[in-house]
Amino acid sequence: MRAGQLPERVRFEQRGLDRNGDRLGDWVADPAFETAAGFTWLRGGETAINARLQGVQPVVVRVRISQLLATVTTAFRVVDLATGDVFAIRSRILDRRARVLDFACDTGGTDG
Template identity: 35%
Template sequence: MMDRRGAGILFERVAFDQRAMQPDGFGNEQEKFVEQFQRRAGFTYMRGGETVIASRLEGRQPIVVRVRRDSNTLLITPDWRMRDVRNGAWQGTGADQYWEGPIYAVRSIAPTDDRQFLDIMIESGVAA
């Protein structure tokens, strides 16, 4: 269960990426993730429960991320991914650029009861 203090728990900084077709520099297009926006977020690591324990045994970690609800965060869908900006950085240059840090697959999105925030279920350890 998320803390009820609201924005007081948004200690982390995350970026949300959406799949898009991008030119590869050779006249072709390639599907890549493109950053859409960054937000402050709060993480709650899931504990207990048969499904959570099974996920951990498979090397995945389910997490609930709370972000403020706004016109951008309402666009997030399960085919997006999330990156932990405070614990990673871009490496390489040009077409060889890649994110070295935590990347999470977005699984589901649910508004909170007060409709001020969104709780986003993400999962680490899976291909995004």
């Protein structure tokens, strides 16, 4: 992957621990989870159109593979650092050959 193909900056956040040790607390912003990313907004197709009718925009967030990002699951969320937009992670797709990790996400799908 060449420089410039990931022009955005994002942060991956997860819920903090509550008093019982469960991940039900507030969202935690960890600077270690900030990285370069690229967005691919899904426009066509029945699924994308149906999602937009429900007020949700599907997007694929692409990042370079790293050991830290290998721990990211669907329990995390993605925050666009430039706009503050929040994306709920629906699934992750690993491409070892291209050394990238794609996260299928939705806008408007997470609570504040």
